[in-house]
Amino acid sequence: MRNYLIKFNYKWLLCLLFSGLSWGTINAQIPSPVIPMEEKLPETDSLKDIRFKIEFLITEGMRFEAIDKNEQAIESLLKAHKLQASNAAINFKLAALFSEEEKYDEALFHADEAVKNDESKYIYWVVFAKIQTERG
Numbered sequence: 001m002r003n004y005l006i007k008f009n010y011k012w013l014l015c016l017l018f019s020g021l022s023w024g025t026i027n028a029q030i031p032s033p034v035i036p037m038e039e040k041l042p043e044t045d046s047l048k049d050i051r052f053k054i055e056f057l058i059t060e061g062m063r064f065e066a067i068d069k070n071e072q073a074i075e076s077l078l079k080a081h082k083l084q085a086s087n088a089a090i091n092f093k094l095a096a097l098f099s100e101e102e103k104y105d106e107a108l109f110h111a112d113e114a115v116k117n118d119e120s121k122y123i124y125w126v127v128f129a130k131i132q133t134e135r136g
Contacts, residue, residue: 054080058090070097081110088118095127104135 057080064073074097081090091114098107111128118124 050083054083054087054090057083058093061093065093065097070101073097074101085113086117088114088121088124091117092121092124092127095131099127099131099134104131107131108135 057076061073061076061080064070064076074094077090077094077097081087081094084090091110095107095109095111095114098104098110108128108131111124111131114121114124115128
């Protein structure tokens with residue numbers, strides 16, 4: 001009985017060994033892609049680049065706001081605002097951040113821009129009214 005178990009284990013060991021060898025030879029036959037270093041990437045659409053930069057700056061601003069670094073959040077959102085001044089969401093977020101920093105003139109300007117660019121959002125009107133109330 002013991003000889004049978006030893007032979008049985010050797011058979012499985014040999015099967016595993018040969019399957020591993022064959023897998024290694026299969027992987028070795030697949031050529032890896034070679035990308036030359038001098039080859040330039042194709043030109044992308046400039047609007048896509050700008051949209052990507054805006055989304056990145058907004059995300060970065062939201063991240064800074066989440067960790068209570070409002071000054072850095074404002075800087076990031078102002079960069080996004082320079083790229084797209086008519087974005088109501090950016091203006092709204094800037095208004096809220098400036099209001100927290102008690103810079104009511106800047107907050108009122110951005111709240112007014114948010115309301116002008118998208119009058120349908122109720123929250124923009126609420127922030128606009130809140131800033132006007134705080135400003136006196």
